[in-house]
Amino acid sequence: MQKVRPTSSATATNALSPRRVFTCLFACAFMSCATLAQTISASNFTGRSAKNSAQGGAQGGQTSGGKGGAKGGQTGGRGGPPNGGGPETKTTSPATGKDPAIQWYATLERGLAEAKRTNKPILFVTGAPHCSGVSGMWCPGKKKIDDGWLTHNDIIEVAQKFVCIRLTSYESQSESAFIEKLRGNPVNTAFAILTPQGEPALKVQGLGRGPSELFGDTADMVKQMNEVAAKFGATDVAQTPMLPVTLSAKLGLAVASADLQPLVLVVASDAAVRAALEAKVAKLAWSKDFQGFFTYANAANTKSLVLTSAANTSSGNVANTVAMNKDSVLIIEPDIFGAAGKIVAQISASDVDTQLPSAMKSARTNHVRMEKSREQLKRMALAQGIYFETGIPVSGKREAEDRAKYKQKLDARKKTL
DSSP states (O other): OOOOOOOSHHHHHHHTOHHHHHHHHHHHHHHHHHHHHHHHHHHHHHHHHHHHHHHTTOOTTOEEEOSSOBOTTOOOOOOOSGGGOOOOOEEOOOSBSOSOOOOOBOSHHHHHHHHHHHTOOEEEEEEOSEETTEESSOOHHHHHHIIIIITSHHHHHHGGGSEEEEEETTSOHHHHHHHHHHHSSOOSOEEEEEOTTSSBSSOOSSSSOSGGGTOSSHHHHHHHHHHHHHHHOOOOOOSOOOOOBOSSHHHHHHHHHHHTOOEEEEEOSSHHHHHHHHHHHHHHHTSTTTTTSOEEEEESOSTTSOEEETTBGGGOOOTTSHHHHSSEEEEEEEOSSSSOEEEEEEEEGGGHHHHHHHHHHHHHHHOBOOOEEHHHHHHHHHHHTOEEEBSSOOOOHHHHHHHHHHHHHHHHHHHHO
16 A cells, blocks of 8 residues: 655645545455455465375475585576566466476486487576475576476477477586586576587577577577578487486486476386386387476486385385385376475386386376475475485575575574474
């Protein structure tokens, strides 16, 4: 409500007229009702989120993320979100995961190999599936790119002519070096259109933080991407592309949670057996039925993961049992943070050909996307002791400072328990 500051007796009299008083009282009453409704809605959301987190298998005090363990406090350069936008606070999504999406290569090694093999140009994006030490949502810059550009159906369609690579920030030294070569500094969010050899194919008018620095709008983006694709002319190859796995199974859970998708995890202790299983899963991953609906990862075992079984969610962490570590493919629903997950299907290696297609179809059909608010995630994470450890030091100064502040709050809370 605007504050009226009287400058004369006449103004003061007008400000306190019966009509003005009635109007102000009505507005205040309306605002109070709206505020109450918002409070009730937020309370209900928090309850639903906490319930979803518990069902997903989150354990208090668990941490998630890649190996290593950068602590908050490292410094470095960082710009704001692309196109000057501030951090968003909410992920809105439909009830089920039936929307089309881009299927991303999650490692530079496999993405570049596929681009060179097919002579396709590259749609390149980077982002972190966490913010201020809390996982479960993409960083504001990456989320802005998704909402404003990459979720448009015409862009998803033209992306089929590209090898799409989306790297997770602060997880790999070699990938960070590649980003630094493109941008001049290895910060969080980056965007580029690259040649099959990984060199810039379009000139960026800015820092290379978002599509708005290359394109006027989504229609212009589609037009120029078609032109780039035609310039290179993809090589027709019959071989199925490699499975687009994340850098680790732990990181896969965090990415799947941020993408609001189930995780398909290939588990085999022998590297050759694991590669054979990946080849089978890849045929499904790149098929029309499943492309863009799942996140993928591989692992020798599941010992580092916090998992519960859908058949018996009260059994706690079942990841160390013999059953969960045999050669198989697991379909996992991540919790709200991606710190833990619930196994909804386990297909043994010998049954992958016959049973995995129907299991993935069932998982896609039954998957329910969560609505997430960043502020509410932060409050829940603090209560549950969630802290996302990155694989390498965080180079963004503001992000490092935010992580350090959150970690201090987390440590202080633990001392009071």
